[in-house]
Amino acid sequence: MQKKLYGLMAEFDTATDLVDAANRVREAGYTKTDAFSPFPLHEIDEALGIKRSILPLLVFFGGLGGLLLGIGMQVFVHYIDYPLNVGGRPFLSWPAFVPASYELTILLAGFTAVFGMLFLNGLPRPYHPVFNVPRFALASREKFFLLVEAADAKYDYEETKAFLGELKPQEVFDVEE
Amino acid sequence: MNGHGDYQAPAEIKKYQSIALGAGGIAFIAWAIGTYFNVEQGLRSWLLGFIFWSGLGLGSIGVLMLQYLTGGAWGVVIRRIVEAASRTLPLIFVVFLPILFGLTYLYEWTHLPADDYAMVHRGWFMTTESWILRSVVYFIFFAAMVYPLNKWSAAQDASKDHEEAARWLGRATAFSGPTMVIYVLVVTFATVDWVMMLEPHWFSTIWGFLFVAGWALAIFSFSVALLALLSDKAPMNRVLDKRHFHDLGKLMLAFTMVWTYFNFSQFLIIWSGNIPEETGYYIFRFDGGWQWIAGGLLLFHFAFPFLILLQQDFKRKAKLLASMAGFILVMRLVDMYFLIGPTPRIETHGKGLPLLESFSWMDIVAPIAVGGFWMAFFFYQYAKRPIMPIMDPFLQRAIDHGKGH
Numbered sequence: 001m002q003k004k005l006y007g008l009m010a011e012f013d014t015a016t017d018l019v020d021a022a023n024r025v026r027e028a029g030y031t032k033t034d035a036f037s038p039f040p041l042h043e044i045d046e047a048l049g050i051k052r053s054i055l056p057l058l059v060f061f062g063g064l065g066g067l068l069l070g071i072g073m074q075v076f077v078h079y080i081d082y083p084l085n086v087g088g089r090p091f092l093s094w095p096a097f098v099p100a101s102y103e104l105t106i107l108l109a110g111f112t113a114v115f116g117m118l119f120l121n122g123l124p125r126p127y128h129p130v131f132n133v134p135r136f137a138l139a140s141r142e143k144f145f146l147l148v149e150a151a152d153a154k155y156d157y158e159e160t161k162a163f164l165g166e167l168k169p170q171e172v173f174d175v176e177e
Numbered sequence: 178m179n180g181h182g183d184y185q186a187p188a189e190i191k192k193y194q195s196i197a198l199g200a201g202g203i204a205f206i207a208w209a210i211g212t213y214f215n216v217e218q219g220l221r222s223w224l225l226g227f228i229f230w231s232g233l234g235l236g237s238i239g240v241l242m243l244q245y246l247t248g249g250a251w252g253v254v255i256r257r258i259v260e261a262a263s264r265t266l267p268l269i270f271v272v273f274l275p276i277l278f279g280l281t282y283l284y285e286w287t288h289l290p291a292d293d294y295a296m297v298h299r300g301w302f303m304t305t306e307s308w309i310l311r312s313v314v315y316f317i318f319f320a321a322m323v324y325p326l327n328k329w330s331a332a333q334d335a336s337k338d339h340e341e342a343a344r345w346l347g348r349a350t351a352f353s354g355p356t357m358v359i360y361v362l363v364v365t366f367a368t369v370d371w372v373m374m375l376e377p378h379w380f381s382t383i384w385g386f387l388f389v390a391g392w393a394l395a396i397f398s399f400s401v402a403l404l405a406l407l408s409d410k411a412p413m414n415r416v417l418d419k420r421h422f423h424d425l426g427k428l429m430l431a432f433t434m435v436w437t438y439f440n441f442s443q444f445l446i447i448w449s450g451n452i453p454e455e456t457g458y459y460i461f462r463f464d465g466g467w468q469w470i471a472g473g474l475l476l477f478h479f480a481f482p483f484l485i486l487l488q489q490d491f492k493r494k495a496k497l498l499a500s501m502a503g504f505i506l507v508m509r510l511v512d513m514y515f516l517i518g519p520t521p522r523i524e525t526h527g528k529g530l531p532l533l534e535s536f537s538w539m540d541i542v543a544p545i546a547v548g549g550f551w552m553a554f555f556f557y558q559y560a561k562r563p564i565m566p567i568m569d570p571f572l573q574r575a576i577d578h579g580k581g582h
Contacts, residue, residue: 056489095444095445095448095449096445096449
């Protein structure tokens, strides 16, 4: 073991094999894992024990922030800083504040959704060690891959490699850092 | 391939039908006695029941065409519900008859003096003859939508193979496109005649859309409630899954927002314009107890359902979503009462009444009477056909859709 390893990766022929293997890996207690497939696999989230994203909650508070910003801005301008008589209406004309506040709610919720998503999934990411395995290019065509990171608490090179070998993979690769 | 027998309505439908008919009959007797002593109040309450329940029947025509146009699993799942609801049209017409014959006891404009500016400028439009003629024409339009859509759907069930079934689906889809436009126009005219004319000196150009959006919301809520009731019985337990409810919940959320959007648009424009002939509508409704209904609608027809329906987990649980659907249906009735209750009365010579004086026990009894009859007729229509479109080319895909994430 001369080079530092990022982890171990097993290649599978079918989606079913991948999901079965992912279940076994989770049951064995590995947590820092990932799966790669040419198309979305709905079962894989459960199989790997991936938790629900907190993004919806962030979007909600982003929207709420936009709403408060919109109301606050208009109350400050029209009521506190520069009260202006518009057609005899009260300075605190809440119906007129609704459209702009609504738009700011949508805007900040949208921004939170996009930038929160990028922040949480770490994109854009120009370099990732998994691409050091030449056959990994097939993950976007016809093969399925399961990765166990070296950073996992349960990781041990020999033991993990033997364990992945039991899951009937096509091959197990060392992923170089 | 599935046979007809696989998708027959469960036997419980008969039980629901008798319960509905019984409740409707008792309430109807109470309403009839009350109306004998106070014709105007009786008819106003009847109109409330009519406009709420006909909303489910007439609104389902729009949703039926909408699901043909958009496609999607939710449409396949609720198609037989909205079809059955659209076939209640004959009953809706019968329920309309008291209003048609009691026209001059219900609408204050029939007692306006001939030199009133609304009567002068609207001319022939404001005569009882033209009002009756128009109402009959609306029903002919609705019938011309209900009849072919239901006929083609039955023909699809009887198709020999999926190619023939796909042709019937294509025909219904092609029909729905242009007819959708006509439908919204007819609903606009009909609701202006039936509800907005209660307030003859006031007008709103978004009026029809308030009903189109509100009726769609009511139909989605009604479908969710019925599907949740059937979801643990055969045959629907083989069909429905959490993702179907998730999709219908999203539609409930969307139409809750559309309803709010249209209502607020109307309010904001009238508030900004500040013209006396428009503002009277809201000035009266922000006083005399009606302001509590207005605030209640904002909180419980919008804010509360909106915040609850935002949550993904809530929409995936059939029973929880169904309880919200029931709540929204009650708020739909309150919304209709907010439109009808404060309007001018004949007995007070064109003045509206405060909430507590306006509210009558018949406002509760009449919607139950109409609702009981409507539900009984709906269940009768619903049980007549398989409760899923058995030959639809997208049936299997729609069923599989429910099990996904």
